[in-house]
Structure formats: C-alpha cells, structure tokens
Amino acid sequence: MTLSPTAEAIRKIVRGKVLEREQLAKHTSFRIGGPALALVYPLDVEDAVSVIEAARSLGTRVIVLGHGTNVLFPDEGIDAVIIKTTMMDGMKTSGGQVWAQAGVSLSKILEDAMRRGMSGAEFMAGIPGSLGGAVAMNAGTRAGDMASVVSQVTVIESSAGPRVTHLDARQAGFRYRGSRILDEGMIVTDATMEFSLGEASEIKQRVDEALESRRRTQPTRLPSAGSVFKNPPGQAAGRLIEEAGLKGISRGGAQVSPVHANFIVNTGGATAVDVLALVEEIRLRVKELTGITLETEIKIVR
Numbered sequence: 177m178t179l180s181p182t183a184e185a186i187r188k189i190v191r192g193k194v195l196e197r198e199q200l201a202k203h204t205s206f207r208i209g210g211p212a213l214a215l216v217y218p219l220d221v222e223d224a225v226s227v228i229e230a231a232r233s234l235g236t237r238v239i240v241l242g243h244g245t246n247v248l249f250p251d252e253g254i255d256a257v258i259i260k261t262t263m264m265d266g267m268k269t270s271g272g273q274v275w276a277q278a279g280v281s282l283s284k285i286l287e288d289a290m291r292r293g294m295s296g297a298e299f300m301a302g303i304p305g306s307l308g309g310a311v312a313m314n315a316g317t318r319a320g321d322m323a324s325v326v327s328q329v330t331v332i333e334s335s336a337g338p339r340v341t342h343l344d345a346r347q348a349g350f351r352y353r354g355s356r357i358l359d360e361g362m363i364v365t366d367a368t369m370e371f372s373l374g375e376a377s378e379i380k381q382r383v384d385e386a387l388e389s390r391r392r393t394q395p396t397r398l399p400s401a402g403s404v405f406k407n408p409p410g411q412a413a414g415r416l417i418e419e420a421g422l423k424g425i426s427r428g429g430a431q432v433s434p435v436h437a438n439f440i441v442n443t444g445g446a447t448a449v450d451v452l453a454l455v456e457e458i459r460l461r462v463k464e465l466t467g468i469t470l471e472t473e474i475k476i477v478r
C-alpha cells in the first residue's frame with residue numbers, strides 16, 4: 177500500500193511504529209473516533225521531537241495521546257499526526273524515587289510501589305491511563321493527585337523549538353485537574369515521583385478500599401472516559417446532574433450512566449455527536465437549575 181505524503185515523511189525519520197489512517201476508536205476508552213492522518217509510536221524523546229519537527233514542516237497538527245482514557249475524538253477523524261506514547265515505557269526505581277516514561281500506566285507504577293512497600297501511590301488505584309496524561313491533567317481522587325508525588329517532569333515545548341525542558345513541581349503549575357503543561361500544550365515525556373516507606377498491609381488496605389469503592393459507585397464495564405465534568409468548587413458534578421433528573425438519559429448509543437451521573441457510557445455504537453449532545457444538554461439543564469456552568473474534564477478534540 178502506498179502511504180500518504182505525511183505518513184511517508186514521518187516513517188522516514190522515526191524509529192518507532194507508524195500507522196496510517198488509523199481509527200482512533202481503537203485507541204480511546206470511549207471506543208469513539210475516526211481516522212487520524214498518521215498515528216506514531218515514538219521510542220523515546222528524540223523520536224518524539226523528530227515527529228513534531230516533521231509534522232511542523234508538513235504544516236500538520238500534532239496531538240499527543242497516552243492510553244486515550246480522557247479524550248473524545250470526532251467521528252469524521254482528524255487531519256493530525258497522533259503521537260501515542262505507549263512505547264515510551266521505561267521505568268527506574270531507586271529507594272522512594274521512581275522515574276518513568278510517559279507511556280507507563282499508573283497501574284504499573286502503583287503495582288511496583290506496592291511490591292516494594294512504598295506508600296504514596298495508593299490514590300492511583302483504579303485510575304486508568306498513562307503517566308503522561310495523568311501528569312498533564314493532574315489526575316487524582318480525594319485521596320491524592322499527581323501533584324502530591326511528582327517532583328520533576330520532562331516536557332517537549334512544541335511551540336518553542338520543539339525544545340526539551342525540565343520542570344520542577346512548582347514550574348509544572350499543578351491545580352485541580354490541570355497544570356501549566358496542559359495550558360501550554362507541552363508534551364510530557366517522563367516524570368520523577370517521590371514515595372515513602374510504608375506498612376505493606378496498610379497500603380494494600382487503602383488500595384483495596386479505593387478499588388471496592390470504585391466498583392460500587394462507578395460504571396466499570398461499559399466504555400467511558402471517566403468523569404466527564406470537573407467538580408465545581410464545593411460541589412459534586414455527579415450530584416448536580418442527578419438532581420437535574422438527567423441520570424439514564426441517552427442520545428443514540430451514549431447514555432448518562434445510571435450508576436454515576438458524571439459518567440457518559442457508550443452502550444454500543446455511540447458517536448462523538450451523541451456524546452457531545454449529552455454534554456450540551458447536561459450543561460444547559462444544570463445551568464438553568466443551579467446557575468452553575470459545568471466545565472468538561474475530558475478533552476474534546478475538534
């Protein structure tokens with residue numbers, strides 16, 4: 177098969193894998209999204225920089241994707257080069273310090289910390305996704321967030337250069353479900369986390385409790401992207417949506433989960449259009465009833 181000029185140009189300079197016209201539905205937890213021009217798996221930071229340079233010289237947009245657990249892509253696909261970080265999966269530990277590349281899953285980091293009796297990663301229990309995405313959005317639960325453990329982040333500033341920069345935790349500008357990294361469109365390539373020695377049985381208990389609470393309160397079987405909206409200050413988006421009477425409503429194959437109102441689930445064949453219709457309906461009804469404007473936590477790519 178002959179490759180498109182974009183895929184061809186990228187294949188020439190990257191050492192990792194390149195897929196052309198790849199359906200993004202295969203790469204997102206929502207199971208939604210049309211084809212991308214090219215989907216590239218860089219092997220390391222140099223490879224990622226090469227992809228960005230090549231895309232720039234072709235005038236093509238670049239979007240970074242980890243495990244695709246918090247993102248909605250359009251049904252018609254997107255004229256962009258997608259950098260998928262899952263082949264950047266190196267990890268090194270030294271005492272309480274853990275260095276990992278962007279594509280390592282939070283579950284692997286948690287598993288490793290538990291095996292070594294290190295405490296601090298328990299909040300990661302049940303959070304799907306990759307380290308890079310989790311750092312950029314400061315993923316977390318009430319038990320903790322990435323900001324509580326990350327000490328250093330390496331990023332590619334794609335607008336400048338592209339240039340590789342090291343940020344300490346303060347420079348990363350973490351806040352509730354956000355960071356300067358996200359605001360400025362930087363690409364996380366690796367991060368260093370600090371854990372402390374803990375009591376194995378207590379660590380396991382905290383992890384088990386978090387997993388059990390998730391199983392009880394969240395839809396775990398159907399495809400979704402987790403919490404759709406951020407919790408407004410002092411409020412819970414799930415409660416506001418339930419109180420607006422929206423639990424269980426559906427548009428096409430997308431449904432406001434009857435289990436947790438801040439989840440939209442793909443009950444089969446849901447499109448991005450279906451999900452966006454629900455997002456708008458929820459926003460409108462909650463605004464009418466409470467005056468609160470809900471902000472999305474998931475990343476909607478247009």
Ligand code: EPU
Nearest residue numbers: 317318393402403405406407412414415418435436437438
């Ligand atoms: N609630 C309802 N109806 C619902 C759902 C929730 O009334 O349909 C109420 C609950 O009873 C509770 C409150 O809303 O009083 C908060 O709900 P919950 O305890 O389920 O937590 P959450 O605030 O909705 C947050 C994170 C989750 C994380 C859980 C557990 C956000 C936006 N979400 O959810 O993260 O798993 O806490 O710690 O901060 C994610 O980010 O994708 C995610 C799933």
